[in-house]
Amino acid sequence: MTSPTPLPEAPESPETASLADALRARASRVSALDLRGRVTRITGCVLHAQLADGRIGEECLLRDPVSRVEMTAEIIGFDGEQAILAPADDVRGLSGRTEVTPTGAEPLGPAGPALLGRVVDAFGRPLDGGPAIPRTVPLNADPPAPLDRPVIATPFVTGLRAIDGLLTLGRGQRIGIFGAAGVGKSTLLSQIIRGAQADVVVLGLIGERGREVAEFLERDLGPEGRRRAAVVVATSDRSAPERLRAALTATAAAEAFRAEGRNVLLLIDSATRVARALREIGLAAGEPPVRRGFPPSTFAQLPRLVERPGQTRQGAITAIYTVLVEGDDDAADPVADEMRSLLDGHIVLSRDLAARGHYPAIDVLRSKSRVMPAVAPRPQVAASHEVTARLAKLEEIEILVQVGEYREGSDALADAALASRAAIEAFLRQDVGDHSPLSETQARLAALGVAP
Secondary structure (H helix, E strand, O other): OOOOOOOOOOOOOHHHOOHHHHHHHHHHHHHHHOOOEEEEEEEOOEEEEEOOOOOOOOEEEEEOOOOOOEEEEEEEEEEOOEEEEEEOOOOOOOOOOOEEEEEEEOOEEEOOHHHOOOEEOOOOOEOOOOOOOOEEEEOOOOOOOHHHOOOOOOEEOOOOHHHHHHOOEEOOOEEEEEEOOOOOHHHHHHHHHHHOOOOEEEEEEEOOOHHHHHHHHHHHHHHHHHHOEEEEEEOOOOOHHHHHHHHHHHHHHHHHHHHOOOEEEEEEEOHHHHHHHHHHHHHHOOOOOOEOOEOHHHHHHHHHHHHOOEEOOOOEEEEEEEEEOOOOOHHHOHHHHHHHHHOOEEEEEOHHHHHOOOOOOEOHHHOEEOOHHHHOOHHHHHHHHHHHHHHHHHHHHHHHHHOOOOOOOOOHHHHHHHHHHHHHHHHHOOOOOOOOOHHHHHHHHHHOOOOO
């Protein structure tokens, strides 16, 4: 089987700005090569087609002559002579008569200054009623080479004392926010977006409820946050391939801003729903479940996704992924366990703290930033260690204090922890609209009087 000659891309105009129109123009050039195939099987969110040619990652145009449904699909694998494709939309309207035409094109996403302040879907189509945005960047780019990544040495300021003071992030770091439903992950994201010292924010809302998307944009992000943000949305009712593509679109947009020399903050909410989309696609394609129902491709694709952010010689992408933890033990959750192993740190949110009205509900003792020693001054690192030591001691003696069995003077560290408890809690609590500059955070940490 010979590969087709690469095809030139058809120029887009406002009249042909939709992805289907652009690919239809490319497909019309391919049809003369008689490369069209036909759908032979539809299983869940994937379909099989007999194709004369094609390659993994290539986009195809689907046309059904009866229902007149048209959509795009990406080749994700082969089963003998059968190509396996992930369609971009719901498969309703497709049939055994649906024609499949390779386009010779790879998936592209929107990028550039025109994306700032905008809300788009996984294909770069505007959801806010604004003009079309050109699609210019490949969605499936390779991660930066290991030796092309400068050492992380600059702090990334979020405006949150619990993070900047005790879990300092670095510019270009990748970190996860782990927590159960209802402990404040989305609220914490909105606080970080508003207080972060970043040139550009790219936000991928993956698998959210439609009502929550509008609420987050209007209430949590707000007009000021939206001005410097690009938002990519794929709600929970969208197909698994579309939900996966939304994460790729957000990542590709962040990469384009990084290539321009910008300091980018990328947020994916949530990585768990991206993994579930990968699971749905993999199982429908015939892969066996290996870990709690997840097929092998899930754990092959997640590292490729989270390795793409980071710092390069041009700019930096600091990436934050929310991870929904099922149950109390995130080590038993395969997605949480995998993400923890891939990322440069983890911020764990506590049900108990949220129940007590302590926000942000960050469990400092179970959270870690692996780059903090490289980006924070030594006195701050030493003070943070002392604070965590006192928090650990408070947790240890909590029951004794509650039942009145603790005797002052029996443990010097416990005495110091009890004396500074109120001040430490005041340092860690922070209202939604309260943003603390790094210098103020460091001064308040020093004022706690916890120098070892």
